Each structure stands twice: as structure tokens, then as C-alpha cells.
Amino acid sequence: GNSVTQMEGPVTLSEEAFLTINCTYTATGYPSLFWYVQYPGEGLQLLLKATKADDKGSNKGFEATYRKETTSFHLEKGSVQVSDSAVYFCALSSPTNTGNQFYFGTGTSLTVIP
Amino acid sequence: NAGVTQTPKFQVLKTGQSMTLQCAQDMNHEYMSWYRQDPGMGLRLIHYSVGAGITDQGEVPNGYNVSRSTTEDFPLRLLSAAPSQTSVYFCASRLTGGNNQPQHFGDGTRLSIL
Numbered sequence: 001g002n003s004v005t006q007m008e009g010p011v012t013l014s015e016e017a018f019l020t021i022n023c024t025y026t027a028t029g030y031p032s033l034f035w036y037v038q039y040p041g042e043g044l045q046l047l048l049k050a051t052k053a054d055d056k057g058s059n060k061g062f063e064a065t066y067r068k069e070t071t072s073f074h075l076e077k078g079s080v081q082v083s084d085s086a087v088y089f090c091a092l093s094s095p096t097n098t099g100n101q102f103y104f105g106t107g108t109s110l111t112v113i114p
Numbered sequence: 115n116a117g118v119t120q121t122p123k124f125q126v127l128k129t130g131q132s133m134t135l136q137c138a139q140d141m142n143h144e145y146m147s148w149y150r151q152d153p154g155m156g157l158r159l160i161h162y163s164v165g166a167g168i169t170d171q172g173e174v175p176n177g178y179n180v181s182r183s184t185t186e187d188f189p190l191r192l193l194s195a196a197p198s199q200t201s202v203y204f205c206a207s208r209l210t211g212g213n214n215q216p217q218h219f220g221d222g223t224r225l226s227i228l
Contacts, residue, residue: 030213031213032213032214034216036219041221042221042222043118043204043219043220043221043222044157044204044206044217044219045219046216046217046218049214049216051213051214089156089157093213093214093215094213095213100210100212100213100215101159101162102147102159102217104156104157105156106154106155106156107156
């Protein structure tokens with residue numbers, strides 16, 4: 001079946017620290033992979049995506065590489081800011097017999113302190 | 115730039131009451147879905163629709179009904195609210211035709227059942 005596992009939080013970092021949030025997946029077929037960000041009181045916003053193996057998605061200084069050999073899509077940022085404090089969700093979209101379905105991880109809460 | 119619009123943003127109900135959560139999108143997306151978000155459980159799919167007149171159950175459909183009479187609207191009905199339905203509800207939409215299309219989310223409805 002399809003599933004997404006991401007590292008448990010919460011994660012607390014100092015401003016300008018390096019961020020890694022681990023995400024691994026199990027999927028049938030060839031999924032697309034996504035990272036979403038959720039700020040307090042808001043809905044999920046697409047952060048970046050990758051649609052095939054070795055693709056790198058990037059946005060706002062965040063990056064993630066689709067690694068088929070390790071079934072991973074880890075989120076990284078070289079220097080976090082206080083404004084990056086949010087909950088981050090890893091997700092995959094995979095074909096099923098009723099169309100493409102999304103599967104989400106449980107989310108990782110990030111707090112960046114000045 | 116409305117995107118996905120959910121109403122109301124907050125609601126408090128008593129056990130046994132009914133209500134409808136509204137969702138509308140202006141992007142002409144065929145696929146729409148409802149999720150609930152609970153602490154530590156990520157997002158769980160309640161119902162989804164691949165087009166007007168077509169709906170199907172997700173992972174946690176019990177206690178909820180949906181209909182899709184137009185492309186734009188996808189209301190979620192709670193027929194007899196229970197405390198276990200206290201949650202944050204998100205509506206999402208996306209284009210169909212391949213698994214590389216991201217989902218677009220509304221800002222959510224925060225529902226408390228007393």
C-alpha cells in the first residue's frame with residue numbers, strides 16, 4: 001500500500017541553523033512527492049514538489065530530492081528564520097483504481113527561536 | 115484569487131445537532147476532497163469527488179455525507195454531531211489527469227462538538 005512516514009517533532013532550532021526533516025514513503029507505481037507547510041490557523045500550502053526520481057524541488061530556500069533508491073524525500077534548508085516556524089507535511093500522490101490519491105505524513109512541527 | 119473558500123471558520127455544536135460545512139473553489143478543479151486534522155494523526159480523508167455528480171468514501175466516512183451538484187461546490191454534512199467529530203476540517207481541490215497535480219487547501223473549519 002501507500003504510506004508516508006516523517007520524523008516526529010517537535011523540532012526547535014535557533015535562527016540560521018540548518019534544517020532537515022526526514023520523510024520516507026512506501027508506494028505502488030510511480031508517485032509524485034510533495035512538501036506542504038501549515039502556518040498557525042491556516043490551511044496547508046504547497047511548498048515544493050518532485051514528480052520523478054532524482055528531481056529536486058525547491059522554493060523559498062527549501063529543497064528536497066526525490067530518492068527512489070532510498071524511498072526518501074527529506075526537506076532541507078540551509079539557514080532557517082523565525083518566519084519558518086510552522087508544521088511541515090510530507091505527502092505523496094499515487095495512482096489507485098479510483099484515480100490519484102494523496103497520502104500525508106503526520107506532520108512535523110518546527111519552531112525557530114531568535 | 116479566492117482559491118478554495120471554506121465557511122464557517124469556527125463552529126460550536128451540541129451533540130446530535132446537524133450542520134453543513136461549505137466549500138467552494140473557483141479554479142475549475144474536477145477533484146475535491148474533505149479531510150479532518152487531529153493532533154498526531156495528520157490528515158485523514160473523509161470523502162472525495164472526481165467531478166460533479168460523483169462522490170466516494172475515503173478513510174473515515176462514517177457520520178458524514180457529501181454531494182457534488184456543481185464543479186465549484188462540495189459541502190460536507192454532519193447529520194448528528196458527536197464529540198468524536200471535534201476536529202479541524204479542510205477542503206481541498208486539484209486538477210485531475212496525472213498524479214503530479216498538487217492539492218489546494220482552504221483555511222479550514224474549526225468544529226467543536228459539546
